[in-house]
Amino acid sequence: MKETKMESKRWTRIALCGDIPPREGRAVKVGNREIAIFNLGDRFLAVDNRCPHKSGPLADGIVSGTTVVCPLHAWKISLETGEGVNSASASSCVETFRTRVEHGVILLELADDYREGQADVMQELPVMCVETRGTPTATESRPAT
Amino acid sequence: MAGVACVEQILRHSPKFEITIFGDETHVNYNRILLSSVLAGEKASDDIVLNGLDWYQHNGIDLQLGVRITGIDSQAKTVTGDDGSVTSFDKLLLATGSVPLIPSIEEVKKEGVFVFRNLDDTRALLERCRPGIKAVVIGGGLLGLEAARGLQVQGCDVTVVHLMETLMERQLDPTGGGYLAAKMNQMGITVLLGLSTTAILGNGKVEGVQFKGGGSIPADLVVIAAGIRPNVGLGHEAGLEVKRGIVVNDYMETSHPDIFAVGECVQHNGICYGLVAPLIEQGKVLAATITGNRGPKYQGSVQAAKLKIMGVDVFSAGEIGDKLDGSEVIRYEDPALGIYRKLTLKGGKLVGVILVGDTADSHRYMDWLRTAKDLVPLRRQLLFPAPAEDTGIDIAQMADSETVCGCMGVTKGTIIQAIHEKGVSTLAQLKDCTRASTGCGSCSGLCQSLLKAVVPEFEEEVKRTICKCIPVAEDQLREILRSQQLKSVQEVLEIYGNGIGCEVCKPALSYMLDMLWCGDHDEDRSARFINDRVHANIQKDGTFSVVPRIRGGVTSPDELRRIADVADKYRVPMVKITGSQRIDLLGVKKSDLPKVWADLGMPSGQAYTKGVRMVKTCVGTEFCRFGVQDSTSAGIEMERRFENLFTPHKVKMGAVGCPRNCAEATVKDIGLIGQEGSWQVVVGGAAGKKVRKADLLLTVETTEEALTAAALFFQYYRESANYLERTYDFVERIGIEKVRKETVYATDTAKQGLLERLRKSKERSSDAWLERDSPRHPTQFIQIQPLEEVFV
Numbered sequence: 001m002k003e004t005k006m007e008s009k010r011w012t013r014i015a016l017c018g019d020i021p022p023r024e025g026r027a028v029k030v031g032n033r034e035i036a037i038f039n040l041g042d043r044f045l046a047v048d049n050r051c052p053h054k055s056g057p058l059a060d061g062i063v064s065g066t067t068v069v070c071p072l073h074a075w076k077i078s079l080e081t082g083e084g085v086n087s088a089s090a091s092s093c094v095e096t097f098r099t100r101v102e103h104g105v106i107l108l109e110l111a112d113d114y115r116e117g118q119a120d121v122m123q124e125l126p127v128m129c130v131e132t133r134g135t136p137t138a139t140e141s142r143p144a145t
Numbered sequence: 146m147a148g149v150a151c152v153e154q155i156l157r158h159s160p161k162f163e164i165t166i167f168g169d170e171t172h173v174n175y176n177r178i179l180l181s182s183v184l185a186g187e188k189a190s191d192d193i194v195l196n197g198l199d200w201y202q203h204n205g206i207d208l209q210l211g212v213r214i215t216g217i218d219s220q221a222k223t224v225t226g227d228d229g230s231v232t233s234f235d236k237l238l239l240a241t242g243s244v245p246l247i248p249s250i251e252e253v254k255k256e257g258v259f260v261f262r263n264l265d266d267t268r269a270l271l272e273r274c275r276p277g278i279k280a281v282v283i284g285g286g287l288l289g290l291e292a293a294r295g296l297q298v299q300g301c302d303v304t305v306v307h308l309m310e311t312l313m314e315r316q317l318d319p320t321g322g323g324y325l326a327a328k329m330n331q332m333g334i335t336v337l338l339g340l341s342t343t344a345i346l347g348n349g350k351v352e353g354v355q356f357k358g359g360g361s362i363p364a365d366l367v368v369i370a371a372g373i374r375p376n377v378g379l380g381h382e383a384g385l386e387v388k389r390g391i392v393v394n395d396y397m398e399t400s401h402p403d404i405f406a407v408g409e410c411v412q413h414n415g416i417c418y419g420l421v422a423p424l425i426e427q428g429k430v431l432a433a434t435i436t437g438n439r440g441p442k443y444q445g446s447v448q449a450a451k452l453k454i455m456g457v458d459v460f461s462a463g464e465i466g467d468k469l470d471g472s473e474v475i476r477y478e479d480p481a482l483g484i485y486r487k488l489t490l491k492g493g494k495l496v497g498v499i500l501v502g503d504t505a506d507s508h509r510y511m512d513w514l515r516t517a518k519d520l521v522p523l524r525r526q527l528l529f530p531a532p533a534e535d536t537g538i539d540i541a542q543m544a545d546s547e548t549v550c551g552c553m554g555v556t557k558g559t560i561i562q563a564i565h566e567k568g569v570s571t572l573a574q575l576k577d578c579t580r581a582s583t584g585c586g587s588c589s590g591l592c593q594s595l596l597k598a599v600v601p602e603f604e605e606e607v608k609r610t611i612c613k614c615i616p617v618a619e620d621q622l623r624e625i626l627r628s629q630q631l632k633s634v635q636e637v638l639e640i641y642g643n644g645i646g647c648e649v650c651k652p653a654l655s656y657m658l659d660m661l662w663c664g665d666h667d668e669d670r671s672a673r674f675i676n677d678r679v680h681a682n683i684q685k686d687g688t689f690s691v692v693p694r695i696r697g698g699v700t701s702p703d704e705l706r707r708i709a710d711v712a713d714k715y716r717v718p719m720v721k722i723t724g725s726q727r728i729d730l731l732g733v734k735k736s737d738l739p740k741v742w743a744d745l746g747m748p749s750g751q752a753y754t755k756g757v758r759m760v761k762t763c764v765g766t767e768f769c770r771f772g773v774q775d776s777t778s779a780g781i782e783m784e785r786r787f788e789n790l791f792t793p794h795k796v797k798m799g800a801v802g803c804p805r806n807c808a809e810a811t812v813k814d815i816g817l818i819g820q821e822g823s824w825q826v827v828v829g830g831a832a833g834k835k836v837r838k839a840d841l842l843l844t845v846e847t848t849e850e851a852l853t854a855a856a857l858f859f860q861y862y863r864e865s866a867n868y869l870e871r872t873y874d875f876v877e878r879i880g881i882e883k884v885r886k887e888t889v890y891a892t893d894t895a896k897q898g899l900l901e902r903l904r905k906s907k908e909r910s911s912d913a914w915l916e917r918d919s920p921r922h923p924t925q926f927i928q929i930q931p932l933e934e935v936f937v
Contacts, residue, residue, distance in 0.1 A: 013933040019924045023671035024678075028929045037929075057687040060675040062648040069648035071675045071683050105932065 052092035147408030148240025154432030184295030257351030276300025464497035552584020664909030698726025765802025774819025829876030
């Protein structure tokens with residue numbers, strides 16, 4: 001598992017499958033941060049529970065297919081890639097976490113340092129997606145829905 | 146109305162005149178045809194103003210309101226006003242209209258006897274009428290029937306007494322009159338025919354009406370609408386030739402070269418006209434004559450009349466008698482539907498038409514009459530047009546010369562020209578520019594279809610779909626869900642949508658299913674917005690606000706103490722008095738919500754949802770020295786009856802104990818306005834993004850009746866509005882007349898249906914905060930702790 005020191009990761013048992021109803025999300029406190037886990041029926045997906053726009057609690061959003069819509073300003077975030085999928089949110093993204101289910105338990109793959117709650121500095125910086133979606137749009141604007 | 150319409154035309158010809166207008170009324174000119182709408186509370190008196198003061202100023206017209214002209218010196222060319230003023234003229238235009246015809250009735254001058262002719266009459270009537278009082282309208286013509294309906298909307302118990310055996314006998318034959326009488330009866334207006342009123346009973350104040358032969362009926366209010374006669378006094382004064390009206394020729398000239406006359410006061414070719422369209426035609430001719438463009442001739446008008454009572458469609462034009470020599474009559478009747486059509490033809494041409502119950506084809510017939518169209522080839526399609534391939538094609542098939550607005554005489558060609566040349570793109574601009582649809586307004590639909598067809602950017606009122614996920618119009622969708630017995634959001638999305646859904650359609654469908662099945666649907670919280678999952682309003686930092694229900698804004702020391710204790714115990718960062726007479730606890734953590742609710746021991750105020758918010762009240766008769774109704778109790782009761790229910794958008798209500806309106810009921814979705822001895826129930830008000838004064842739904846005597854009227858509207862809104870459509874948009878879209886027709890004036894069966902479905906929904910609903918003891922899901926409010934110790 002250990003490749004470099006920084007990327008040291010470990011599967012962690014987080015919650016029971018039954019804790020999260022279908023097409024809903026729940027927040028889990030992991031160290032100093034919250035991770036939002038969603039039940040998509042056939043699998044669970046997990047992302048950082050802070051919308052890249054104004055830190056809205058994504059776990060409280062409505063699930064639309066494989067995306068979640070932030071309850072504060074309706075930014076739409078892909079749960080598979082963490083990227084914003086409507087125009088205003090297109091240039092931002094949130095961190096995603098691999099998930100696995102074993103004997104009715106949801107496991108998340110967490111970095112060791114993350115688990116130890118020492119990722120605060122990193123977390124404050126918005127994670128920018130490097131790709132070809134065009135110029136970043138102002139984060140203040142409300143997405144077209 | 147005719148006078149100023151003519152002045153408008155004069156200004157179009159030439160601005161060279163120095164114009165002074167005298168009027169004995171103290172208002173600027175208004176649309177007299179719509180007085181009945183003012184009486185029925187559909188329009189305010191300001192809404193029917195045709196030309197505002199600024200128009201007069203802009204056109205340099207000296208407007209002398211409240212000045213009655215009492216003398217004309219046709220030699221010296223001066224007019225004398227009752228204020229003593231003498232004004233000289235080069236040209237004088239008489240547009241004195243008509244005065245009500247008062248039949249010879251004994252003791253007609255009593256308190257409570259009214260005529261219905263101008264705005265002051267209307268205001269006086271409005272002040273006098275009260276729910277439950279007995280109103281008698283003498284006269285079953287257009288005006289009488291419209292007055293009757295207006296009084297009924299105001300809550301009066303109305304009887305129409307008509308001298309003839311047929312209602313509107315000048316426009317209808319006995320059969321048509323029978324159909325009309327049946328409709329009036331159906332609406333709850335009593336019609337008495339063939340009765341000659343001989344006396345008004347009562348000692349100084351109306352108590353009843355007596356008929357020839359001795360019979361009588363009680364009355365608290367009498368309106369005389371027995372017809373009009375031309376107001377020709379000034380014609381005599383000026384020494385003009387006067388018969389029934391002031392005699393004019395085809396150029397609208399009187400017997401004096403510098404005096405002209407127009408409107409209801411004139412007689413042309415032996416006929417005095419009392420309807421708006423001929424007066425407008427006359428004004429156009431006169432404007433040409435008076436400005437030195439003498440040429441156009443007035444050759445008489447085809448008389449056409451339309452009754453403006455919602456749900457009672459009557460149209461009549463041309464000859465109505467059966468005994469026209471060489472004429473043939475074609476009839477169609479459907480007593481069950483209340484439809485009657487009669488066409489009178491002579492020499493293969495239409496000379497008369499009567500439509501009762503369905504007037505959709507009136508334009509077609511009017512055009513045939515005006516153009517004397519040869520109907521021989523259309524013989525098989527006289528009563529019903531051949532089915533069009535596309536219903537939208539009617540407007541395209543209209544000839545340019547065909548009249549769209551019968552009142553103002555505006556043709557399709559004129560409208561299209563205005564659109565192309567003046568860049569007209571909205572109905573309001575069209576009205577300003579062409580005057581179309583400013584008369585009775587019945588052609589506004591036609592005008593809109595024309596705009597739609599010709600103006601590319603015209604915003605068509607498309608059938609609203611919720612979103613792209615489910616491409617079915619909302620009203621259609623409701624029908625589908627009902628008939629297909631669908632009860633869960635996911636099911637609906639899978640069968641009629643994309644199987645996925647989004648943040649827009651899921652809450653909408655959730656609402657729809659809850660409403661349709663009166664709460665007996667499969668509630669799916671994943672389809673609800675977070676506020677409706679945890680029954681609190683999410684804030685910018687992810688915390689929630691908690692607003693307990695404080696019905697009518699009335700609380701107690703005990704409740705206040707508990708609220709204070711909760712605020713302390715849970716370190717609530719802000720406690721705020723809301724605009725809705727409630728208390729908001731802001732900044733509560735999700736996991737604390739159930740405990741906060743339990744400690745408060747108060748029900749949810751639904752401040753977070755599209756549902757019943759609150760009823761704002763004033764202290765009413767309880768404490769206020771001005772209160773005339775117990776608004777506090779009424780408001781609390783209304784809140785109790787509707788609370789816990791979901792609505793298409795939030796519903797904020799108000800109840801006030803007097804017209805001072807301290808709790809702002811006129812800008813609420815539903816408002817109860819207390820008056821001496823009655824309640825006004827108003828709907829569709831707003832004081833948010835938009836400000837709108839609520840429309841009067843009904844005036845009733847008792848609180849129970851007011852609450853029932855409110856309940857009918859409330860359930861109708863729940864069932865018929867689009868999701869996220871506030872009542873003020875809904876009422877405006879549907880029109881208050883239709884809203885009334887489908888609620889307070891609906892059939893008893895329809896009303897029972899609405900109330901029964903409301904009762905059922907209410908029965909299944911409950912205080913959402915009770916989920917503190919039995920959550921829908923074990924982790925509904927709690928934050929999950931990792932199973933495994935994360936800190937190693």
